[in-house]
Amino acid sequence: MPDLSELLTTEAIRLQPAHQPAFPDLVRARRRQRTRLIAGVALIALAGAGGATAFLEADPGRPDDTVRAPAGPFPVTVTGLLQQVGGPQGTPPRGIPGTVWFRADDGTITPAPTADSGRFTITVAAGRYVVTGAPGGDPQQPPTCRAETPLTVSTDGLTGVEVNCHIR
DSSP: OOOHHHHHHHHHHHHSOSSOOOHHHHHHHHHHHHHHHHHHHHHHHHHHHHHHHHHHHHOTTSOOOSOOOOOSSSEEEEEEEEEEEESSTTOOOEEOOEEEEEEOTTSOEEEEEOOTTSEEEEEEESEEEEEEEEESSOTTSOOOEEOSSOEEEBTTBEEEEEEEEEEO
């Protein structure tokens, strides 16, 4: 007569489902499935981002964001204000002395000092500029202030440029 443990082992093997894979195989299969899903979602997201970029670039109604070289040899006048913005609640913006710089896409940088009131006048060629500034009297100080967006200076000039120095 066979031993009881042998009978139990034989019965357990007989009752074990033949179609059920081993546990490590189940884990591996699930991991592969999850990896494929994540890779597919990432691929779709990248393709969507690339398609959106191509769509936006091809949109003729969208303004061109590239900074262009100054158009025309004739200088025009631009006026504005270097101002401190922020501080304690309720503090209005105030003009401050310093320096502003107009940078064209060709790398040409034109500096202009501001008055004690923060007002400045600068002569540049018509075109698009990134405008930055720095408070204080040292023109070598790195810019910490900027206009909110690049400026387009027409052949008629431009007034009311605001270069903001944000403080907390």
